[in-house]
Amino acid sequence: MKEDFGFTHIALFAKNIDLSISFYNRYANMSVVHERLDKDTGKRVVWLSDKTRPFVLVLVQDENPTPILGPFAHLGIACKDKSEVDCLCEQARQEGILAKDATDSGYPVGYWAFINDPDGHTLEVSYGQEIGLTIDKPT
Numbered sequence: 001m002k003e004d005f006g007f008t009h010i011a012l013f014a015k016n017i018d019l020s021i022s023f024y025n026r027y028a029n030m031s032v033v034h035e036r037l038d039k040d041t042g043k044r045v046v047w048l049s050d051k052t053r054p055f056v057l058v059l060v061q062d063e064n065p066t067p068i069l070g071p072f073a074h075l076g077i078a079c080k081d082k083s084e085v086d087c088l089c090e091q092a093r094q095e096g097i098l099a100k101d102a103t104d105s106g107y108p109v110g111y112w113a114f115i116n117d118p119d120g121h122t123l124e125v126s127y128g129q130e131i132g133l134t135i136d137k138p139t
Contacts, residue, residue, distance in 0.1 A: 004054050009047070010075065011058035012121055013065035017044050019118045020059050024048050027088055027115055027123055028077045030057060050077075067120030071099065074114060074122035081127055082111050088125045089113045 014020040024030040025048075033056065034047035047056040057075070069075060079085045085102050092098035092115040099122060100114035110128030117123055 008054060009056045009058050011060060012068065012119070013062035014059040014117075014119050015061075015063060015065050016118060017046055017059055017061055021046060021048065023117050024057060024123075026091070027117075027125065028057075028075075065119045067122075069121035070116070071114075071122060074124045076112075076124040076126060076129075078129060078131070079125055079127045085111055085113055085125050085127050088115065092116075 021032060028048075028050060030048040030050050032046050033049045033051070034045075036045050037043070038045050038060075044061040046059050048059065049056045079088070082102075089098055089102050092113075093101075097116045098113070099116045102111060102113040104111045107128070108130060110126050110130070112124055112126035112129075115123045115125060
């Protein structure tokens, strides 16, 4: 069992939770791991995870969410290769939600692009940022 230490979640408002669940499933391979109606507010709350680490994206229903993550502030996900980034960009382009096409910024930034979620928050898809390798390096 993984223990909850360190950075565990980020919470965002979403107008249409189902639309957001679909977006994060398609673009970040995340699925619902918890769902409830908040007993105090009556608002729907979901936790999404890619199940690779003890971290969730919390989405809370709100009629008028303010896009907090954008245009540069963003959530970032790593892709398996450049072609996955390109495929996600093409899909986003067809859906009219591609905010910035793929760019190769070299090491350590890698190959990346920005996609807007249904509420205007920015998701970065990338390859080659090597976060895990950088963390494991001795300082």
